[in-house]
Amino acid sequence: MAVLLLAEVTSGELNMDATAKAVTAAAKLGDVTVLCAGASAKAAADQAATIAGVAKVLCAEGDSLGHRLAEATADLIVGMAGDYSHICAPATTDAKNIMPRVAALLDVMVISDAMGVVDADTFERPIYAGNAVQTVKSTDAKKVITFRTTGFELAGTGNAAPVAMVDAPAASGLSTWVEDKVAASDRPELTSAGIVVSGGRGVGSEEQFALIEGLADKLGAAVGASRAAVDSGYAPNDWQVGQTGKVVAPELYIAVGISGAIQHLAGMKDSKVIVAINKDEEAPIFQVADYGLVADLFEAVPELTSKL
């Protein structure tokens, strides 16, 4: 079977981690063709061609495909859908914007956030904020899937798949880009970082979140936050870890001042080692933590940062 995988390309750059993990998932279904689309996408396509397991790379460049706008990218995919049994993407915000649109245009259901591939028709996905796992079998002729990448290993590199250019569709005229507010950061990207330090409501304020950032920087870690911390304005939205935010599975996850609401656990419980620092010894986060420290974070975090 032939599988089309929409690579995660943002401002011309390939998100290697998300794309290479999605390749691992897609390779279980058949021969993988990767599509890199954007206002500029050639460099991303050349990089995607190095991912092991990729049979072919298609590159579509055009202004209509820039700035994450869903309409033209969906049209591009639908136009080439006839050649593929499965159309998939890593479950990023961009893919979640585009893939349901693709599915509806093809009159099929989308399978969102698949975390396991049972067979070519059957997938496992989390429901109820990760409180249950549903195995669904698609009866549609064509499957449209987004993969939750934490469920799949990173594919290797060293490949040299052929890259072919394809035409970009015309702009839909429906949506236009105004501006991006993307915080520049030297820290690793949250979903691919080896270590993540997250703060919760217990951190208390935006200023005090500097404690979390200080510990993260000492460890070379990404910074995350609970929904409560984001809703309270202590941390920006793209730091949110949880069912409705980002799903992470680093080697080490340090939860500071996070009680451990189920929707937060859904976003980090596949981490290899979990550390919880919380002054409430009854906090649910301790039920999933490998190492729990019952302590005042305002004392424990500076001490930890200084001793590392």
Added chain:
Amino acid sequence: MKVLVPVKRVIDYNVKVRVKADGSGVDLANVKMSMNPFDEIAVEEAIRLKEAGKAEEVIAVSIGVKQAQETLRTALAMGADRAILVVAADDVHQDIEPLAVAKILAKVVAEENPGLVICGKQAIDNDMNATGQMLSALLGWSQATFASELAVEGDHAVVTREVDGGLQTIKVQMPAIVTVDLRLNEPRYASLPNIMKAKKKPLDEKTAADYGVDVTPRLSVVKTTEPGTRKAGVKVGSVDELIAKLKDEAGVI
């Protein structure tokens, strides 16, 4: 301008979800049900547009079991003007898939001609995150997903979206579909007088068959299971002990 707001009846946000022992699904019998929290934010935003003079009428629509009329009454109590219930299932355990919901909504849109459809970005039961995008595709309308700010200006809307890496602002031609994220607004509570008034507001009842939409699921549920659980580890007594464990035992720093 009319604003259409689809709302879904789901298990209440605070209820502990129990997977049925036979693996057939999640137990919804005798469980408190409420409006999907993302949809509450959508209703609130629509009402604010009306209060700001940008919309004339707010119509709430729900597709599912008959009991969803309670959810619609909540939307009416918050301030929606009228409601449409589309009965598409008899059993509370039958979830109507986003594709079927979008097809029915497309028919409702054709009848009502709203300038804007505001949806929650996902329902907290099936977590699909698809209905708004699918409706947009079926109508050929512009879409602005995961909104944290929305401004209606003449024949277009300016929407700030929560995306990986930060925020993005786009301008969409109306009519448009907007799906809302958590930070858009804080939904109001319905006051007792408004709950009483809501009982007298119009609520039309239809069926999926009235719209000629087949709601047969495309995804059949093979089984539903408890997620894998982690065992609680150990409590450490000090920062020094924690560092020692992470270095020597776990080997992660």
